[in-house]
Amino acid sequence: MYLARYQAEGKTRYAIRESYPDDDMFRSRDLIDLGEDPGAFLRYPGGNAFYVHEAIEDQLRSLHVTYDMDELDEVFWAFVRPDIQKAQAYFRRRGASGANHPTDDPSENLNFHLFDRRRVHFLRFGQTDQGRIGMASPKLFKGLARKSRDEIEQHFMLSEQILKPHELKSYVFVIFDIQRHFSEHFARSMPQGLDQNAVDTLFVQDICRLNRDDRFWADLRLKNHLHEYLVRYLVTFFDNDYGRSGYLEDLLQSWMNSRRGFRFPERKPAVSFKEAGSIFGISEDEMRRLSKKELSRLFRRKAQEMHPDKGGDHDAFIHLADAYREIKNKKK
Structure with missing residues (x-):
């Protein structure tokens, strides 16, 4: 079982789901809809204890779901009161160190999609150079074993919260292996x-x-627009800059100085509010009045409408991303 977060009618909702084997893959299914606040199903009898409301256990039994109480507690852990989390943190760490993993078969881990392996590697080591990823121990990836694509994506949505702002764009650059083109x-x-x-x-x-890789999506159906699990990477990439590093800048400057013919890439001309409004399909005044949050929401919607996989023009899509980045930087 796992806790899934999703958007419905503009609100964040939660559900308990499970991955289950089906022939040569794992699929996911909804078990219980938890609404907007899973914490409403938690009870605190006193001291540093908590338990999940009996109604949840009754529903799981009615669905013939096999589970243990530790697994159920883990599903709700993020919504447990902070003081209880703090009091139980030590005992949870001790229990996790001796936990049995779902599989210890190295061959199964080697079959993971390379995109998943890059994500795990960066989140573990924070390295932009993954040239030695093929030599990484299979144990590094065992946490992804026996999971559906939906559960894997929910896992990464949670794991990526550890990334610092200056790491976000580099993270996307690395996991999509953009460096291979250069x-x-x-x-x-x-x-x-x-x-x-x-x-x-x-x-x-x-x-x-x-987005078109049927092996990657496995049990999830391919869509004719950008999948909601990929939208966050699109926004993260165009909404952030690479982290600054004095060492890296000095190293790059030294390299440039050693090559007399080096020139910086030609900068794109600045995008005006009028031009951006035309690209986004709104007036100049409307573009000026948008808050950063409203601009980001509009970009997400337009990005899905104009995505090349949905019949959009590739160059127009790039212009949309450039306009978004320019205007976002102009807003306070």
Whole structure:
């Protein structure tokens, strides 16, 4: 079992789901809808204890779901009162250290999609250079074993919360392996030194490619628009800049100075509010009045409408992303 978070009618809702084997893959199914606040199903009898309301156990039994209480507690753990979490943290760590993993078969872990392996590797080590990922221990990926695609994506949505703001764009650059398109020796370690116009174009191509990968989506059906599990990467990439590093900047500057013919990539002309309004399909005044949150919401909607996989023009999609980034930076 696992806790799934999803959007419905503009609100964040939660459900208990489970992954189950079906022939050669794992599928997911809804078990119990928890509404907008899973914490409403928790009870505190006193001291540092808590338990899940009996109604949840009754529903699981009626569905013939096999589980243990630790598994059920884990589903609701994020919504347990902070003081109870703090009091039980030590005992949870001790229990986790001796927990049995779902599989210890290295061959099963090696079959994981490379996109998943890149995500696990970056979240564990924070390295932009994954040239040695093929040598990583299979144990690193065992947490993804015997899970449906939906459960894996829910897992990453939660795991990615540890990323710091300056890591976000580099994370997307790495997990989509954009560096493979470039011959520059620093492509693996300093993506900010590459031609960003080319990087943007290649990222759109790669996210479209993953969107069409039936092996990756497995039990989830392919869609004719950008999958909701990929939208966050689109927004993260165009909504953030690479983290600044004095060491990296000095190293890049030294490399540039050693090559007299080096030139910075030509900068794109600034996008005006009028031009951005035309791209987004609203007036200049409306564009000026949008808050950052409203602009981000509009970008998400337009990005799905104009996505190349939905028949949109590739160049128009890039212009949309550029306009969004320019206007966002102009707003307070």
